[in-house]
Amino acid sequence: MRPARKLSALVALGAAAAIALTGCTKKNEADTGAAAGGAGASTSATTYKVAFVPKLQGVPYFEAMNAGGEKAAAALGNVEWLYQGPTQADAAAQADIVRSYIQQKVDTLIVAPNDPDSMAPLLQQAKAAGIHVATADTDAPNSVREAFVNQATADGIGQALTDSLLTAMGGSGKYAIVSCGQTAENLNSWIAVQKSYTASKYPNAQIVDVVYAGEDQAKATQMATDLMNAHPDLTGLVGECTSSAPGVAQAVQDANKVGKVFTVGLGTPQSMKPYLDNGSSTAAILWDVENLGYLTAWTGAQLAEGKPFAATNDVSPDLSAVAYDAGTKTLLLGPPLAITKDNVDKFNY
Amino acid sequence: MTATLTEPPVSPAAPPKGRNRILPSPVTGQELVLIGVIAVIWVGLALATPAFLTAGSVRPLLVATAPIALIGVGMTIIIITGGIDVSVGGAIMVCSVITAKALVAEVSLAPAVLLSVAVGGVLGLLNGVLIAYGRVHAIIITFGTANLFLFLGLQIFDSSTVNGIPQTFEFFGRGAAGQTLGVPNAFLITAVVTGVAWWYLRHTAGGRHFYAVGGDAHAARLAGVRVQRRQLLAYLVTGLLVGLASCFVIAQGTSTLDQSVGSGKELAVIAAVVIGGTSIMGGRGSVLGTFLGALLVQSVTSGVTQLGWKSQLADLFVGIFIIIAVGTDLLRQGSAGPGRAAGRVRRSLGTLTGRARRPS
Numbered sequence: 001m002r003p004a005r006k007l008s009a010l011v012a013l014g015a016a017a018a019i020a021l022t023g024c025t026k027k028n029e030a031d032t033g034a035a036a037g038g039a040g041a042s043t044s045a046t047t048y049k050v051a052f053v054p055k056l057q058g059v060p061y062f063e064a065m066n067a068g069g070e071k072a073a074a075a076l077g078n079v080e081w082l083y084q085g086p087t088q089a090d091a092a093a094q095a096d097i098v099r100s101y102i103q104q105k106v107d108t109l110i111v112a113p114n115d116p117d118s119m120a121p122l123l124q125q126a127k128a129a130g131i132h133v134a135t136a137d138t139d140a141p142n143s144v145r146e147a148f149v150n151q152a153t154a155d156g157i158g159q160a161l162t163d164s165l166l167t168a169m170g171g172s173g174k175y176a177i178v179s180c181g182q183t184a185e186n187l188n189s190w191i192a193v194q195k196s197y198t199a200s201k202y203p204n205a206q207i208v209d210v211v212y213a214g215e216d217q218a219k220a221t222q223m224a225t226d227l228m229n230a231h232p233d234l235t236g237l238v239g240e241c242t243s244s245a246p247g248v249a250q251a252v253q254d255a256n257k258v259g260k261v262f263t264v265g266l267g268t269p270q271s272m273k274p275y276l277d278n279g280s281s282t283a284a285i286l287w288d289v290e291n292l293g294y295l296t297a298w299t300g301a302q303l304a305e306g307k308p309f310a311a312t313n314d315v316s317p318d319l320s321a322v323a324y325d326a327g328t329k330t331l332l333l334g335p336p337l338a339i340t341k342d343n344v345d346k347f348n349y
Numbered sequence: 350m351t352a353t354l355t356e357p358p359v360s361p362a363a364p365p366k367g368r369n370r371i372l373p374s375p376v377t378g379q380e381l382v383l384i385g386v387i388a389v390i391w392v393g394l395a396l397a398t399p400a401f402l403t404a405g406s407v408r409p410l411l412v413a414t415a416p417i418a419l420i421g422v423g424m425t426i427i428i429i430t431g432g433i434d435v436s437v438g439g440a441i442m443v444c445s446v447i448t449a450k451a452l453v454a455e456v457s458l459a460p461a462v463l464l465s466v467a468v469g470g471v472l473g474l475l476n477g478v479l480i481a482y483g484r485v486h487a488i489i490i491t492f493g494t495a496n497l498f499l500f501l502g503l504q505i506f507d508s509s510t511v512n513g514i515p516q517t518f519e520f521f522g523r524g525a526a527g528q529t530l531g532v533p534n535a536f537l538i539t540a541v542v543t544g545v546a547w548w549y550l551r552h553t554a555g556g557r558h559f560y561a562v563g564g565d566a567h568a569a570r571l572a573g574v575r576v577q578r579r580q581l582l583a584y585l586v587t588g589l590l591v592g593l594a595s596c597f598v599i600a601q602g603t604s605t606l607d608q609s610v611g612s613g614k615e616l617a618v619i620a621a622v623v624i625g626g627t628s629i630m631g632g633r634g635s636v637l638g639t640f641l642g643a644l645l646v647q648s649v650t651s652g653v654t655q656l657g658w659k660s661q662l663a664d665l666f667v668g669i670f671i672i673i674a675v676g677t678d679l680l681r682q683g684s685a686g687p688g689r690a691a692g693r694v695r696r697s698l699g700t701l702t703g704r705a706r707r708p709s
Contacts (some may be wrong), residue, residue: 049582058508058608086505088612182661215609218601222413223654225523229406230398230655246603254523257403269513271605 034313042081049080049106050300052293053097054134055114057085060268061242061289062112064349065103065137068293072301077315079301082106089181089215090307091115098122101131108132108300110149116140116185132303136296138186139330146303147329149296151287152336154186158193160336161264162202164283165236168262172204175236176227178220178244182212187240190266194238208234213244228255239265241342244283247276248315276341284339292333299331373553376637379626379677383641387648394652401655408533410651412523412601415535416441416594417614418643421621422539422546423473423587425639428622429550430583431631432480432487433561437591437618439498440472441611444595446502449511449606452599458517458690466592472498473588477581495615503608511606521600535597539640542590546636559583563631620667621646624674630682645670 022342052069054062058240066083073081080100086093091114101109111128113119113135121141123133127144136149163177177194179187191210198205208231213220220243228234230249237252239245245265249272258280265272267284275281298315309324309331323332339347362526394401421436425630427434448465456464519526521535550556552564561569562579570576598610625642627634630701646667653663 017408040571056608058506060502060510063508087499087608209654209657211654215607216612217603217605217607217609218413220521221601221603222651225409226406226651226654229400229403230657232400233524243607246605250603251523254409256525268510271510271603271607274513274604329584 006040019123021320038201046078047080048108048301048304049082049100049104050108050110050297050304051082051084051104051106051209052296052300053094053109053316054083054085054109055094055138056087056089057083058087058238059242060270060349062183064268064289065293065296066262067349068195068290068295069297070293072294072297072316073348076298076301079304081297086114089114091118094345095119098126100245102126102129105129106131107304108134110136110296110300111139111140112137114138115183116143119143125299132300134296134299134303136174136185136299137292145329146211147299147309148330149292149299149333150330151289151333153332154193155197156336157266157285158190159183160285160338161190161238161266162194162197164206164285164338165238165264166202167199168282169205169236170262172229174206174208174233175234176208176224176231176234177210177238177240178227178248179210179212180215180220180241180244180339184241191240205342213247215241215243217243217247217250220244221251224248224251225255226266228261230314235261237261237263239263239267241266242268242271245281246275249281253278253280258318267339268349269344270349273344276344285336286339287333287336288318291316295319295322295331295333364626367606375699377626377635379674380638380641383625383638383645385647389647390645390652394648394655401652404531406651406655408528409523410647411536412521412527412597414643414647415521415533415539416597416601417617417621417639417646419539419590419594419597420488420544420587420614420618421468421625421639421643422543422636423583424591424618424622425625425627425636426546426550426559427441427487427587428627428629429559429563429631429634430580432568432580432583432586433629434476434491434587435488435615435619436472436476436495436498437587438611438613438615439502440588440593441549441598441614442502442608443472443498443505444469444592445599445606445610446505446511447593449514449599450505452514452517453511454617455515456517458520459578461517462593462596466589469588469590470585471588473585473591474581475478476588477584480584481577481580489539491603498664502611506608510608512604514602514604514606518596518600521597523601523706524589527600535600538593543640550636560563560632563633564630578658600660617646620671623678624667624670626674626678628676628678628682629675642674 001070011017023054035137053074054065061147062085069081069083072291073079084097086097098111111119117279119140123143126133133145134147136147137151177191179191195207198207209227213223224237224247239248246266248263248265252258252263263281264283264285266286269284272281295315303330311324313322313324314320315322356445367626388598424434444465447468448461451461451464476491476494480487483490521527527534550559558574558579561574562576621643622639623629627638649666650663653660
């Protein structure tokens, strides 16, 4: 009996780890029912089902995209907008949702992949089932996607972050980057631009470190604190994603270094507002997320209808000249937006 | 015999030597090793980066250690009873989102803390009742409740973040308002709770009963220990501590709370407990070790950042620590040989004799 008990304890421990690692795939089942139930309700001959699978749902960023997509569906009239994502940025959970949309035979499937490489075969599968496929927010470049809805170019974001920060830092000094997922392709492409652009345009500035905090705000804050301690002459911090952008600002505020250490980041307006107001954050670099959702839904409709993209597209009054690059099959929302304490109140997400 | 044990007679004639024999030494070998490892890491970091051993660096490190170490106290008691709780991450989410929303609604410090602790207590009580009276293994129950808690938490988040959380909890935070005589309040509270739990587990009959339950629940029951009540209590205490730790989590975060809060924290807490030398099989362990385990993990994480090493090295080191800790525990158990089971029964009975001698 004794060895059996010991074994069961070991099995239990192993199961604990397995559960913790894979648990995320289970979490959103409760939500799936509602959305899937509404999906098949009304399908007439002229309505196209455009499904968007975000990296995760329930966060203001993707909820704002969803709001934009719904607006587009209402404006276009022939689009049924479906929106469903995992509750954590987990590739496996996201794949489950993509599979369910393939089974539902939507007309266009648009994904913001957590892991572009593992998403590629699924997009292939969707295409084989006669579904138009596209990516938005984050690309899967080595896939069969027919279009990528790009919020801004890597150059645009990397340069805007660097320019905002170095203007505050006076054009020189040491700074560090607190990033999130180590494998996030868009974050890494922005960081690459920040490195090369800083080296070429600001020769007296230096990036001393790039650290990865995952999506954990408290960890991002602690890492920013550690970076300030490790480099007492540090005068700048970049929060590369929506959880580390307020995190680095909070660290500066806690360390009483407002005005000595400057921060910028990819933060959503409402989460950055307190830090923009008290000066611990200089600027949040973002784009109009609702418009990105609008453009995503419009792209889905174009693909479903089989209409080609023009070099510049008149999408809506807000988006009257969206550029399309046929070589990379990319639609570009426009230049990034600098959100400061002066314009932060214009955004409700 | 059972009768005499359930009604502990005061027997001053009992030789104090007997008590010394059944009590483990105040500090175990593993804890000494942990203190040594932490000391080596801190000295090494101090030499490598002069800023490490400054107040501006050590204070945030202690603040970051606090929530894991605090929940670790409860988790240690649970694991001593032979159970486990993988729902603490979800419980943190529920407590923090409710409390954060209360703070936004301008609830003041004390009621908000009480609210968080009460919510945590309810969640812990649910786990405890299901495990103590449900006769299903703790991992299955808490896996179930973990998903329930996540669902509940996400429902309360309602597809949004909680924005504009005021500085009500700065008492527990990293800043100047979160210190007493230069020591972070969150860390002080954690140290006091750990100290009380250490004393209780070691020196009271009630405390020893947790070990008896984990050592051999059947023998403990025969000897008159209220096994189910002990189990229930372990999960309830953990829930209450999760509630308090959630206040620390809010204080350490930003003015925005998002749905990633609590994610993966169950593993971080279990890691601290295991590194601290508590046997995952139950029956043996100490909250002091867990406290040191949590401090070690945070020191390594901060150290890797301050040294400018790659962030993922912290995961590597923590993984190695866990394997070494579990490995030594298994070796220790193995070395007891075939007489182990008998030794365990003897230990359980000795524990009970201890109870009989020390009325509570």
